[in-house]
Amino acid sequence: MDRKDVYSLLLLAGGKSLRMGKDKARLLYGGKTFAELIIDKAKEVGIDRIFVSGFELEGDVGEVVWDRYPDRGPLGGLHACMKEMETPFCLVLPVDVPRLSPEILEELLVYHERHRRGLTRGREIPLLWEHGVRKEPLIGVYPVAMAETIEEMIKERALPVFRVLDRWGYECFLRDIPEDQILNVNTPELYKRLLESRPDGTAEGRGGKMEKERVQILKITGNQFQEKEDDVALEYQYCLRLKDGREISISCTPTHMEELSLGRRFLLGDLAGEIKPVHADPVESISLKKIFQTAKEMFENPGTLFSDTGCAHSCVLMMEGRVLCSMEDIGRHNALDKVIGYALKYEIPIPKCAVFSSGRISQDYLQKAIQAGFSVVLSRAAVTGSAVALAKKEDITLLGFIRKETGNIYHMGHVKISEK
Structure with a gap:
């Protein structure tokens, strides 16, 4: 069966973007909007049925679907789009990962196609991307048949995505990928960092990958000295801006910066009204x-x-x-x-x-x-x-x-x- 008859793209583009302060779907990278970049990559892997959740985009980008249950987070978008789909599965992607490569999506889809019959627990179950030991609930292949269960969970106010996944069942496709390819660009600081990086993941002016760099050393062995190269961790100075105008400098590893920002701001009481545990x-x-x-x-x-x-x-x-x-x-x-x-x-x-x-x-x-x-x-x-x-x-x-x-x-x- 042709892939376009099996999979649709479900692009989650309707987030409130409170931390970014502007619509992420319209942010530009490499001359295209984030939304255009994700849609182009889906088309590269043979998916041409496009459903965009909760955001009106210019041009012919697919079908825009508005949440039937507003303010219910990603579940609202998943439910509304699935109800409009005719394909049995959808590739779920967030709009804020503009550097996710089509090669990665191809691997995920090929794995799903080869192992689909084994991905069952009495019914078709989602296949999530997992890298290292971190699961990405919003990067994966979902069966459209989940729509009714998602609606039930919304009505029960059980809104965390993992709550739905635990009830329905899911499996993971384990594959490590460079952190910069799944960088969630959700703050002005992360957007600036994205613009300063090259397509291969190298930061401008550093000459190394985002979390480490190579330096020249003298290796000591007994009384012998040998010139060698060695990897050392990058120490990145991250400026965290709080609502009250304060700026906090954090010396850190420049990966998962959104999570670092969320965690630190939460502990400092800077997320009141934005995120509740x-x-x-x-x-x-x-x-x-x-x-x-x-x-x-x-x-x-x-x-x-x-x-x-x-x-x-x-x-x-x-x-x-x-x-x-x-x-x-x-x-x-x-x-x-x-x-x-x-x-x-x-x-x-x-x-x-x-x-x-x-x-x-x-x-x-x-x-x-x-x-x-x-x-x-x-x-x-x-x-x-x-x-x-x-x-x-x-x-x-x-x-x-x-x-x-x-x-x-x-x-x-x-x-x-x-x-x-």
């Missing part, structure tokens, strides 16, 4: 087996930045034994901010999650996790005495020195810890 009952139990498995993965398969430079901390978001995302940064606090930002961006209920750090847990780190809503904090490294005291005061489950089948419980909290 999803309220939920706290974690009731955690599995030692899953914790040790995650610790093993962090040790054996650290992030690419740590593998290449040895200069990064990792922070992992876990919910019900599943890893939802893993973030890297030269600063452990930044990695936590990115995880918090990821949870806010995709409306993941933080109280139901545990956070797992590669670095030490100090009092200020634990305080930040508590402020975000976590009640379970885990680490491969040490825990300070002040952090233990704070965990006991706030009744937070705190574990440290977690290795393969070993670890220390500093405070049990209200959570039940099971072996399975």
Whole structure:
């Protein structure tokens, strides 16, 4: 069957763009709008039925569909467009990833075509893109038959996309891609960074990729010196502008900048009226087996930045034994901010999650996790005495020195810890 008879493009272009301050769909990159770039890439992979959610674009760009349930976030756009489609599947893409390549989309579609019959749980299920251990719920192939379930969830006010996915079931296509290709351009600072970058992902004036660069070194071996090249982590100075006019300089790894901004601004109280965390009952139990498995993965398969430079901390978001995302940064606090930002961006209920750090847990780190809503904090490294005291005061489950089948419980909290 011809691909154009199987897939439509569902372009999510109707976000409020509060952080950007202007319509993202009309932003220009390389002489074209973001919307035009995404539509062109869909056509390159053989999809010519275009549905644009919630935004009127100039020219012949496809069918514009307005939400039947306004102000319901991405679910409103998914539902409205699916109700208008005649194809059995849709390729879902957000408008703010202008550098996503057609080669990546082709890989996703080919995988779906080859494995479609196996992607069932009594019905067709979505196939999401996963890179590293981070899932992208708004980059994937969705069955159009989900429309009725999405409508039910909207009526139940269960708006996080992952809530719908968990109810319906989903699978992931694991494939690492350069971070700059999935950069969500949602702030003026990120748009500026996009414009300053070259198409190959190299930042102007740096001569290296966005998270590392190569330098000349003298390698010492015994009493011998040898000239070599080595990768070092980039230290990027990010200026975060708050609503009250203050500017905060953050020394960070220049990846997942939207998540970093969201997490830090939330903790500073700068997102009032824009984003609200999803309220939920706290974690009731955690599995030692899953914790040790995650610790093993962090040790054996650290992030690419740590593998290449040895200069990064990792922070992992876990919910019900599943890893939802893993973030890297030269600063452990930044990695936590990115995880918090990821949870806010995709409306993941933080109280139901545990956070797992590669670095030490100090009092200020634990305080930040508590402020975000976590009640379970885990680490491969040490825990300070002040952090233990704070965990006991706030009744937070705190574990440290977690290795393969070993670890220390500093405070049990209200959570039940099971072996399975």
